[in-house]
Amino acid sequence: MLCDKCHKNKATVHFTKIINGKKIEMHLCKDCARDNAEINAEFSMENFLSDMFGEFSLKEPDVEYKCPNCGMTYEQFKRYGKFGCSECIIAFKDEIEPLIQNIHGHRRHKGKYPRQHTDDESTELNEIETLKKELQAAVEVENYEKAAQLRDMIKSLEKKEG
Amino acid sequence: MIKWMDDSGTEKDIVVSSRIRYARNLKKHKFPIILDKKESDEIFRKISEIIESKDIYSKKFFHFKTSNIPNLEKKMLIERHIISPALIKNQGISGFIMSNDEKISIMINEEDHLRLQVLSSGLNLKECLKKADELDSILDEKLEYAYHKQFGYITACPTNLGTGIRASSMIHLPGLVMTGRLERLLNTISKFGISVRGVYGEGSKSLGNLFQISNQTTLGNDEKTIVEKVEKIAMQIVNKEKEARQYLLDENKIEIEDRVYRSYGVLTNAKIISTDEAVKLLSLVKLGVDLDLIENYNKINFNKLFIEIQSMNIQYEAREELNERERDIKRAEIIKRTFSKESE
Numbered sequence: 433m434l435c436d437k438c439h440k441n442k443a444t445v446h447f448t449k450i451i452n453g454k455k456i457e458m459h460l461c462k463d464c465a466r467d468n469a470e471i472n473a474e475f476s477m478e479n480f481l482s483d484m485f486g487e488f489s490l491k492e493p494d495v496e497y498k499c500p501n502c503g504m505t506y507e508q509f510k511r512y513g514k515f516g517c518s519e520c521i522i523a524f525k526d527e528i529e530p531l532i533q534n535i536h537g538h539r540r541h542k543g544k545y546p547r548q549h550t551d552d553e554s555t556e557l558n559e560i561e562t563l564k565k566e567l568q569a570a571v572e573v574e575n576y577e578k579a580a581q582l583r584d585m586i587k588s589l590e591k592k593e594g
Numbered sequence: 595m596i597k598w599m600d601d602s603g604t605e606k607d608i609v610v611s612s613r614i615r616y617a618r619n620l621k622k623h624k625f626p627i628i629l630d631k632k633e634s635d636e637i638f639r640k641i642s643e644i645i646e647s648k649d650i651y652s653k654k655f656f657h658f659k660t661s662n663i664p665n666l667e668k669k670m671l672i673e674r675h676i677i678s679p680a681l682i683k684n685q686g687i688s689g690f691i692m693s694n695d696e697k698i699s700i701m702i703n704e705e706d707h708l709r710l711q712v713l714s715s716g717l718n719l720k721e722c723l724k725k726a727d728e729l730d731s732i733l734d735e736k737l738e739y740a741y742h743k744q745f746g747y748i749t750a751c752p753t754n755l756g757t758g759i760r761a762s763s764m765i766h767l768p769g770l771v772m773t774g775r776l777e778r779l780l781n782t783i784s785k786f787g788i789s790v791r792g793v794y795g796e797g798s799k800s801l802g803n804l805f806q807i808s809n810q811t812t813l814g815n816d817e818k819t820i821v822e823k824v825e826k827i828a829m830q831i832v833n834k835e836k837e838a839r840q841y842l843l844d845e846n847k848i849e850i851e852d853r854v855y856r857s858y859g860v861l862t863n864a865k866i867i868s869t870d871e872a873v874k875l876l877s878l879v880k881l882g883v884d885l886d887l888i889e890n891y892n893k894i895n896f897n898k899l900f901i902e903i904q905s906m907n908i909q910y911e912a913r914e915e916l917n918e919r920e921r922d923i924k925r926a927e928i929i930k931r932t933f934s935k936e937s938e
Contacts, residue, residue, distance in 0.1 A: 502624055514705070514750040516628045518621045518740030521748055521755075532745065532752055537787075538814025541746025541756040544727070546739040 435461035499523040560589050596674055596907075598696035599898045603716020607884045608832045610764040610804065610897040611715055613675070614722040614821070616730050617749045617758035618708040619740040625750045626684060626703045634687035634703050641702055644736045645691055650729060653693040660685040666915065669906040675713065680704050698729065705750050706758075708733070715897065717832070719761050719825045723817060746813055756813025761824040764793055765831055766897075768803040768881045769838030772850075779834055787811055788827050794873050794900075802873035802900065807831070839885060854882030862933050866922045872903050872929060894936045903928060 433443045441461030498505040504516030506524055515521060521528065533539050563586050570579040603612060619625060623637055642657050660668065660681055671677045676696055681688050681704045688703040701709040710729055712722040740748040746756035754760075770776040780790050787810045792800025807828060809820050842850050857878035861867075880896040882888040901907055908924050909916050916924060 502628060504628065512627055513752070514627045515625055515748065515752075517624050518619060518742075518748050521742055521745055528752060532755060532813065535753055536756065536811040536813040538756075538811075540744055541742075541813055543746065543757045543816030543818075544730075545743075545746070546741050547731075547734045548738065549741055549743070 433459055435459065435464050437461075437464040497523075560586055563589070596696070596898050596901050597694075598674075598676070598713045599715045599895065599901070600695075601715065602721070603714050603718035605829075605832050606716040606897070608766055608835050609717040609828060610766055610900070611675070611713060612718045612722050612763045613714075613761070614712050614719065614726040615760045615762075616708075616710040616726050617706045617747065617754045617760075618710065618730065618733070618737075619748055619750065620707050621738045621740045623707065626687060626705060626707065627750060629687050629703060631687060637707055638689045638702050640737065641700065641708065641733070642691065644733055645700070648732055650693075650698070650732065651725070653695065653698065655691050655693050655698075657691050658689055660688045660690065666906060666909055670910040673904040673906050674901055676711075677701060678704060678709075698725065700729075706754070717763060717825065717828055719763065719821050719828075723761070723821045727817070749812075754812050756811075757815075757817050757820065759812055759817050759820055760808055761821045762806050762808035763824065763828045764804060764806050765828065765835075766802075766804055766877065766880065767831070767835050768877055769835045769842055770831075771800075771803045773838045773841060775834065775838055779831065783807070783827060783831070786823070786827060788824065794870075801870055802877040804873075804877070804900070839881070843885060850885075851882075851887055854878050854887050858882065858888060861929050864926045864929070866919070867926045867929070868922055869903060869905060869925065872925055873900060876900060876903070876929075891933065891936050894932060899929070899932060 435441050435443045436459050438461060441463065443459035444462055445460045445465035446457070499509075499516060499520040500523060501519035502517035504520055506527065509515065509520060509524060529539060563582055567579055567582040567586065570576075570582060599611065603609065620637065620640075623629070623633055626634075629637075638659065645655050645657070660677075663671075668677070668682050672679055672682070674696070676692060676699050677690055678701065681690060681701050684703055688701070690699055690701045692699040697713050699711045699713075701711070710726055710733075712726045712729070714722050742748055747758040749755055749758050767776060770779060783790060788807055789810045790805050790807050793804040793806050794801040807824065809824050812820070815823075857875040861872070861875045861879060876896060876899060879888065879891075883891045883894070883896070902911075903925050905921050908921050908928065911928075912924060
């Protein structure tokens with residue numbers, strides 16, 4: 433196959449672009465590919481992410497909604513795959529939580545926290561962890577009544593934390 | 595000279611280097627993607643002042659704005675794994691602080707406000723973690739980090755949320771590559787949330803049999819657990835590599851010797867040599883030295899040499915810009931000099 437652009441050299445770089453469900457294919461030689469900005473836009477986790485947002489966001493908002501702190505819109509965030517400030521994550525929480533679960537396999541941080549962060553929140557975390565362990569144990573001995581109670585307790589604690 | 599690559603760490607025959615990186619952001623500032631010059635200067639100043647005011651392992655620190663550094667030097671620092679290409683992309687707003695031994699560096703306004711990095715030769719992740727953690731705590735005393743009780747440290751990209759930690763090791767695996775065992779091993783490893791990529795060369799191909807392994811996820815496990823997992827898997831890979839090398843010695847000694855000596859022959863006689871070829875051949879000669887197939891070269895720090903023969907480092911040491919041909923000639927000279935010096 434010859435290069436789509438120069439029609440001289442053999443095409444060795446095959447590039448597929450999907451925009452709004454429409455597939456566009458490009459076959460280029462090494463030299464033309466080097467000059468093509470789209471291909472050179474490094475394949476990065478961020479690009480990959482911005483493609484994934486479509487799949488995981490629960491709702492496509494009609495009104496453009498944005499981070500009240502820095503003004504970054506959700507659309508912009510999807511495009512860059514990066515937050516504009518420390519509050520974007522709160523503004524877009526509902527949309528990105530499933531994504532975070534998908535990336536990390538977890539929804540909740542464990543580990544170091546900053547000096548200014550108070551300890552009681554981490555105690556609360558530990559409480560949930562303990563309850564979860566108890567829940568697992570209850571399920572294992574088939575004590576479903578206790579398990580249901582524990583499940584509700586965990587739920588209400590998690591809700592409280594938001 | 596590449597200073598950070600000294601004698602610390604274990605398993606230096608196989609593990610080239612270890613690195614811990616923390617991603618951190620400041621609560622009250624816009625993140626680098628929408629940051630303006632004025633605010634970026636303020637962040638740089640804040641961080642600089644803290645580093646200046648503290649005694650950190652009695653090290654001396656140098657502070658740089660990326661845009662003030664000559665191009666050649668920037669790229670040389672990338673080849674030495676001290677700064678990243680993304681820092682240069684952001685050079686209007688970015689900067690970095692580096693210890694005089696190059697082991698500790700802080701990239702400022704790269705993808706995040708701060709990227710703390712601790713480097714070591716060999717397998718040394720736990721020690722790197724300890725240092726990174728201490729440096730992070732020192733900065734935490736004076737800065738207000740962006741943090742969310744559920745999502746942990748808030749990073750610019752969701753892939754770094756939680757601990758913001760990346761633990762990585764660079765490993766030299768000629769035995770696994772030659773015995774064809776690497777692929778299967780990598781498949782198993784990826785199931786443990788560890789990613790592997792080739793260090794030199796493009797895509798999944800690796801020149802010089804050098805691979806970097808690192809944790810894939812940052813949220814849900816604490817720092818110690820993550821680092822221990824990477825180190826444990828690195829150790830398992832090291833053991834598999836040792837087995838593969840033994841297998842090669844037992845079953846294909848002549849063939850291995852042949853490849854090692856041919857590589858040695860070319861490297862020590864070449865007048866002009868590309869980076870790709872040099873990296874490939876150095877990997878084999880290093881294997882030969884590690885397996886005692888070649889004597890007299892035990893003192894050569896091959897891990898360092900891999901970096902010294904990269905294009906920007908050659909030009910940096912030569913103190914001038916060189917074209918490709920001139921670099922290839924210089925490269926052959928450096929290699930020859932290194933070998934003749936060490937055999938004396």
